[in-house]
Amino acid sequence: MLAHVNIRRLAFAIVASCTLLSLCYFWTQNLAQTKLVDIHRVDAHRVGLAEVGLDNSTSLSGFSTTLATTTVVPEPTATPSNAATTNSLRRANATLVMLCRNEDLAGVISSIWQLETVFNRNHGYPWILLNDEPFTDHFKKQVREATDRTPVTFGMVPHEHWNQPSWIDEERAEINRVLMGADAGIPYGDSLSYRNMCRFNSGFFFKHELLQKYRYYWRVEPGVDFTCDVVVDPFTFMEDHDKLYGFTLSIFEIPTTIPTLWSAVKDFMAEYPEYISPDNALKFVSDDGGENYNMCHYWSNFEIADMDFFRSDAYTKFFEYLDSKGGFYYERWGDAPVHTIAISLLARKEQVHFFENIGYRHKPLEHCPIFTGSGCTCDQSDTIGEIMDVPSFLDERLNQMVDYFRLHF
Numbered sequence: 001m002l003a004h005v006n007i008r009r010l011a012f013a014i015v016a017s018c019t020l021l022s023l024c025y026f027w028t029q030n031l032a033q034t035k036l037v038d039i040h041r042v043d044a045h046r047v048g049l050a051e052v053g054l055d056n057s058t059s060l061s062g063f064s065t066t067l068a069t070t071t072v073v074p075e076p077t078a079t080p081s082n083a084a085t086t087n088s089l090r091r092a093n094a095t096l097v098m099l100c101r102n103e104d105l106a107g108v109i110s111s112i113w114q115l116e117t118v119f120n121r122n123h124g125y126p127w128i129l130l131n132d133e134p135f136t137d138h139f140k141k142q143v144r145e146a147t148d149r150t151p152v153t154f155g156m157v158p159h160e161h162w163n164q165p166s167w168i169d170e171e172r173a174e175i176n177r178v179l180m181g182a183d184a185g186i187p188y189g190d191s192l193s194y195r196n197m198c199r200f201n202s203g204f205f206f207k208h209e210l211l212q213k214y215r216y217y218w219r220v221e222p223g224v225d226f227t228c229d230v231v232v233d234p235f236t237f238m239e240d241h242d243k244l245y246g247f248t249l250s251i252f253e254i255p256t257t258i259p260t261l262w263s264a265v266k267d268f269m270a271e272y273p274e275y276i277s278p279d280n281a282l283k284f285v286s287d288d289g290g291e292n293y294n295m296c297h298y299w300s301n302f303e304i305a306d307m308d309f310f311r312s313d314a315y316t317k318f319f320e321y322l323d324s325k326g327g328f329y330y331e332r333w334g335d336a337p338v339h340t341i342a343i344s345l346l347a348r349k350e351q352v353h354f355f356e357n358i359g360y361r362h363k364p365l366e367h368c369p370i371f372t373g374s375g376c377t378c379d380q381s382d383t384i385g386e387i388m389d390v391p392s393f394l395d396e397r398l399n400q401m402v403d404y405f406r407l408h409f
């Protein structure tokens with residue numbers, strides 16, 4: 001009898017524990033799911049996609065574009081302990097590229113050292129450093145030491161890929177540099193070298209002879225931080241998933257730097273409809289069906305991309321068309337909106353990938369992953385999560401500038 005009661009008690013205890021465990025399990029799962037969805041809503045807001053209006057089944061793959069009912073599919077993860085070493089890893093045909101100046105040395109070494117530490121020491125992707133002036137021996141020596149066993153090559157940007165073309169009306173360009181610089185206080189508004197850099201990054205870097213043999217590239221800038229172990233190779237990920245463009249941060253462009261960019265893009269679309277992808281992401285860059293640009297752009301100081309996209313007929317035509325308008329010099333068109341608009345219009349929307357798992361900081365902005373399973377040294381609350389308001393004076397300034405252009409040119 002006693003044994004019988006004990007067995008009943010034991011059975012009850014087992015059933016009760018199982019029920020309790022199941023309840024706990026479902027509760028924590030639910031919590032985790034809610035958290036993901038909430039964070040991704042913020043995320044969607046951050047990348048300006050909440051307004052895109054994609055339906056639940058549509059995903060800009062890895063983008064947190066998605067709405068509450070959508071399952072969040074993170075990139076595959078691996079722990080650093082089971083990440084293979086250089087020799088056994090499959091590598092993509094890819095390179096790490098940094099455009100920099102001799103005086104950027106400390107920031108160059110810092111960025112290289114960090115990316116080597118969190119990622120490349122396991123892969124050995126070669127570095128290519130480019131400059132519009134010759135690198136000094138001192139610079140090359142220190143960079144070689146920082147890259148350790150990883151190959152590094154130093155290259156010069158050809159004059160014709162960097163400098164303002166002779167057909168640009170320098171008087172007109174200079175007037176606008178003054179207008180945008182001291183007068184309007186637009187960052188780099190008065191800088192010719194910044195314009196050269198933006199145009200080079202828009203239309204020429206992938207043509208550099210040192211980059212010809214590579215398909216994928218990761219753009220790195222001096223002085224940035226990589227704050228998490230990169231345990232999945234983004235290059236092979238891109239290759240395996242047919243991605244053309246990867247980003248971590250997305251913000252608004254300053255409208256006064258690109259007063260006539262979108263009208264040039266609209267002209268291009270009208271003239272070359274054959275290059276516009278039927279499955280494009282126009283909704284990422286325009287909230288009104290293409291009438292106006294909403295200023296959203298991927299922050300291209302971080303960029304992992306397939307250079308074959310930039311080398312394609314579609315992009316070549318797109319860049320040449322924009323370049324012919326002179327806006328890189330008469331205004332201050334950045335490579336970020338140019339790349340963003342191009343990838344949004346010329347590619348399929350699922351060919352863009354949000355690298356949620358890559359911790360990245362380019363001051364003052366950063367992205368700290370929510371999937372911080374692997375070592376991260378960032379604070380998730382530092383991730384930009386709000387749409388940055390465009391100050392109203394910029395709008396006013398934009399109108400003034402458009403009027404100015406109408407009057408004078």
Ligand SMILES: Nc1nc2c(ncn2[C@@H]2O[C@H](COP(=O)(O)OP(=O)(O)OP(=O)(O)O)[C@@H](O)[C@H]2O)c(=O)[nH]1
Pocket residue numbers: 098099100101104130131132133193194197220221222301363
């Ligand atoms: N060689 C060379 N590189 C440049 C020049 N201007 C900019 N760069 C590089 O181009 C990239 C972008 O320049 P940044 O000055 O960082 O521009 P930004 O990221 O828009 O602005 P910041 O917020 O100041 O970083 C960086 O990799 C720079 O090192 C230049 O005149 N010569």
Ligand SMILES: [Mg+2]
Pocket residue numbers: 221301362
């Ligand atoms: Mg920068």
